[in-house]
Amino acid sequence: MCPYSLSVPGGVQGQVLGLGRALRASGHEVAVLAPVDGAADPAWDTVVALGRSVPVPANGSVARLAIGPQTAARTVRALRQLTPEVLHLHEPLAPGPTWVAMARHEPKVGTFHRAGAVSGRALLAPLARVAAGRLAVRTAVSQQARATAMALLGGDAEDYRIIGNGIELERFGRIEPWPTDGPTVLFVGRHEPRKGLAVLLEAFARLDPQVAARLWVAGEGPQTAELRRRFGAVAGVQWIGRIADEELHRRLLGAQVLCAPSLGGESFGVVLLEAMAARAVVVASDIAGYGAVVGRHGLLVAPGDVTAWTGALRAVLADVDRGTGLASAASLEAAARHAGQWSMATVAERYLESYEEAVRIAARGTLH
Numbered sequence: 001m002c003p004y005s006l007s008v009p010g011g012v013q014g015q016v017l018g019l020g021r022a023l024r025a026s027g028h029e030v031a032v033l034a035p036v037d038g039a040a041d042p043a044w045d046t047v048v049a050l051g052r053s054v055p056v057p058a059n060g061s062v063a064r065l066a067i068g069p070q071t072a073a074r075t076v077r078a079l080r081q082l083t084p085e086v087l088h089l090h091e092p093l094a095p096g097p098t099w100v101a102m103a104r105h106e107p108k109v110g111t112f113h114r115a116g117a118v119s120g121r122a123l124l125a126p127l128a129r130v131a132a133g134r135l136a137v138r139t140a141v142s143q144q145a146r147a148t149a150m151a152l153l154g155g156d157a158e159d160y161r162i163i164g165n166g167i168e169l170e171r172f173g174r175i176e177p178w179p180t181d182g183p184t185v186l187f188v189g190r191h192e193p194r195k196g197l198a199v200l201l202e203a204f205a206r207l208d209p210q211v212a213a214r215l216w217v218a219g220e221g222p223q224t225a226e227l228r229r230r231f232g233a234v235a236g237v238q239w240i241g242r243i244a245d246e247e248l249h250r251r252l253l254g255a256q257v258l259c260a261p262s263l264g265g266e267s268f269g270v271v272l273l274e275a276m277a278a279r280a281v282v283v284a285s286d287i288a289g290y291g292a293v294v295g296r297h298g299l300l301v302a303p304g305d306v307t308a309w310t311g312a313l314r315a316v317l318a319d320v321d322r323g324t325g326l327a328s329a330a331s332l333e334a335a336a337r338h339a340g341q342w343s344m345a346t347v348a349e350r351y352l353e354s355y356e357e358a359v360r361i362a363a364r365g366t367l368h
Helices: 011-025 069-082 097-102 121-132 143-153 169-173 197-205 224-231 245-254 270-277 288-294 306-322 329-342 344-364
Strands: 032-034 047-049 054-058 061-065 087-090 108-112 137-140 160-162 184-188 214-218 237-241 257-260 281-285 299-301
Touching (some): 011 032, 011 087, 108 143, 108 344, 137 143, 137 344, 143 160, 184 197, 184 245, 197 214, 197 224, 197 306, 329 344
Parallel strands (some): 137 160
């Protein structure tokens, strides 16, 4: 179950759908319950739509949540019809269908994705701890996500299993790279302050004209119009808007560099792993959620430091031109092997262990 609208691209949404596909491929019956705005994607043949969503400010961004009584009624009706053996709730404390599911009798696994400060923590904590007591198994996608959950719910680190996000490696083997005629840098993300796009654009604008690189800017958001006014005349910048998953994967294969200049609030970095799997050099902000994923297989840069980002871009593009450093064949292959540790199939196997444990705990009757 995903509390966020599947009609809007997002990290949690992608993980829910990808995990569902991996579980089905291994022979399990899976249904994905989530809000959907407009017509559902034909590829979502296992999705049960729980209603339309509304925008809600959250964690420096905007989450699309379905929080009305009709969504609650649809959630109850769907669960009665499906009679699942186990419920897997992503962001179980996000308002909407997951709150309804928390009151149900089915064994439940909860996965916490969010990292960073929680607004109104003092008010939310007592109710959140009561609700979380109904989770048989708690998981988190990273140490940072676990720390955020612990700050709200309490407990010890041992109470949470860390199961990282996954990537669908097979997708990169059956598509063609997006064509490009020169060294290309890719940014993908919501255009909002915490994603640091302004920093990347300023750094790119400072590159020497003879570098002749291209910057693909994917996504949109509240800063799009302002940033296009400020940087619309910068040579090489191409604004490509919101793109579907297949185009994103093709562009990752076509680009030589993936930049993630976020300023904070990131618990993981799925697109960083996808870039490594696509054999693009990763340049990312030196924040905990990214550093744990990249390790020594990319270049970590001080967040918000335009001068440092300019230098990083200059150095990496020079490596791309020469085929040296992080852009050497050996380094790119090592990064791809590193990313392979987070294959969605492996992640699905770890969650299956959690599901089985949840069923055993529920059978003992030890939940609150």
